[in-house]
Amino acid sequence: MILSRLLTVLGRGALTIFLLQFLIRPQEVVAQPNGAELFANNCASCHKIHEDLVGPALKGIEQRRDQAWLLKWIRNSQAVIASGDPYAVKLYEKWNKSVMSAFDWSDEEIIAVLAYIKEEGAKAPVAAASPADGGGAGSDGNSGGGSGEFTSLTLWVVLFAAGIIILLLSLLQRQYRLLYEERLATGRIPQSELRQFGWTLRPKPLHLVGGGLTLILVSGVGWGVDMASNIGIQQGYQPTQPIAFSHELHAGAHEIACTYCHTGAERGKSATIPSVNVCMNCHNQIKKESPEIKKILTAYETNTPIEWVRIHNLPDFGYFNHYQHYKVAGIQCQKCHGPIEKMAEVYQHSQLTMGWCINCHRETKVNLDNGYYQQVHGNSEAFKQAVADKGLTIANLGGLDCAKCHY
Numbered sequence: 001m002i003l004s005r006l007l008t009v010l011g012r013g014a015l016t017i018f019l020l021q022f023l024i025r026p027q028e029v030v031a032q033p034n035g036a037e038l039f040a041n042n043c044a045s046c047h048k049i050h051e052d053l054v055g056p057a058l059k060g061i062e063q064r065r066d067q068a069w070l071l072k073w074i075r076n077s078q079a080v081i082a083s084g085d086p087y088a089v090k091l092y093e094k095w096n097k098s099v100m101s102a103f104d105w106s107d108e109e110i111i112a113v114l115a116y117i118k119e120e121g122a123k124a125p126v127a128a129a130s131p132a133d134g135g136g137a138g139s140d141g142n143s144g145g146g147s148g149e150f151t152s153l154t155l156w157v158v159l160f161a162a163g164i165i166i167l168l169l170s171l172l173q174r175q176y177r178l179l180y181e182e183r184l185a186t187g188r189i190p191q192s193e194l195r196q197f198g199w200t201l202r203p204k205p206l207h208l209v210g211g212g213l214t215l216i217l218v219s220g221v222g223w224g225v226d227m228a229s230n231i232g233i234q235q236g237y238q239p240t241q242p243i244a245f246s247h248e249l250h251a252g253a254h255e256i257a258c259t260y261c262h263t264g265a266e267r268g269k270s271a272t273i274p275s276v277n278v279c280m281n282c283h284n285q286i287k288k289e290s291p292e293i294k295k296i297l298t299a300y301e302t303n304t305p306i307e308w309v310r311i312h313n314l315p316d317f318g319y320f321n322h323y324q325h326y327k328v329a330g331i332q333c334q335k336c337h338g339p340i341e342k343m344a345e346v347y348q349h350s351q352l353t354m355g356w357c358i359n360c361h362r363e364t365k366v367n368l369d370n371g372y373y374q375q376v377h378g379n380s381e382a383f384k385q386a387v388a389d390k391g392l393t394i395a396n397l398g399g400l401d402c403a404k405c406h407y
């Protein structure tokens with residue numbers, strides 16, 4: 001009775017708390033949500049707040065130029081440059097004459113973006129992950145606890161072993177049956193004992209059921225091991241994207257550098273997914289009548305981000321830094337992503353498991369031309385010896401340490 005009442009009270013309390021979460025939910029206040037959204041969808045591919053990217057850092061822009069100038073610049077920077085404005089011309093020349101897209105925004109939208117920039121500029125910058133911070137452990141990180149080599153072969157091996165065991169037991173039972181019949185014929189042991197011995201050898205329904213359940217259990221364990229060993233491994237994953245973008249056409253036929261769209265690979269941890277604004281750098285003039293390009297134009301005109309489906313998903317507990325691998329180590333994109341320039345539709349080429357990354361650290365020779373390793377590891381005796389042996393790998397520099405990827 002007491003236990004029943006206690007469970008009733010706990011159940012009512014849990015239900016009350018669940019309902020209160022919906023009835024008395026605090027309202028979150030987000031500063032300038034419209035400005036943040038506009039910036040993320042249109043500006044973030046070329047600009048950061050605290051550091052330069054394709055264009056200059058935007059912190060303090062409201063102090064460098066007045067609002068009227070910024071309104072004209074954001075709407076049509078080329079018109080401001082053509083007018084001979086000294087500051088605009090100097091800025092254009094400094095940034096290699098990169099053309100900034102024109103934005104047909106209202107004053108309120110531009111002011112919202114400027115307010116967002118001012119607010120973010122007042123915050124302390126987030127430190128970018130540097131090569132010395134430890135990343136290169138190469139776990140772009142899928143979970144796969146080991147080498148990721150378990151396949152459905154595991155299940156077949158278990159089933160084969162179970163079959164061998166059943167066969168051996170059957171042969172053993174047959175030998176005992178022959179022994180029983182021989183002793184029964186010769187009368188070498190009392191009849192009562194022979195009957196008891198023979199009864200134990202006769203197959204019973206319980207034996208058959210037990211054998212069947214054992215086979216099912218062994219098969220289930222094999223299947224479970226096989227499935228568990230493949231958790232997080234998405235090799236071959238090829239989702240349907242909202243727009244039929246072809247890397248074979250862009251990176252292959254037109255030889256557009258990967259970092260033109262994925263600018264973060266040269267500067268930080270994530271390679272980043274390009275915004276609509278990056279697509280519009282070309283497609284505001286090229287193939288505007290294509291049905292797929294019209295989807296991009298619609299997204300741009302309605303200020304709606306394209307919902308690309310992420311293909312290479314990494315666990316939170318695994319650290320991977322694109323800058324450290326691409327810029328410092330000189331690893332090409334194809335090393336992990338496969339022949340991306342030949343993919344009409346991108347899929348996950350590599351396993352990206354822990355074992356896969358560790359093997360790469362063991363086999364890949366260190367690129368000594370960039371000077372980074374000389375500066376950081378040059379005084380290490382192990383480094384000098386490895387260089388002398390012409391066999392310096394990431395493993396020689398602590399690339400197998402757990403803390404390199406899991407910190």
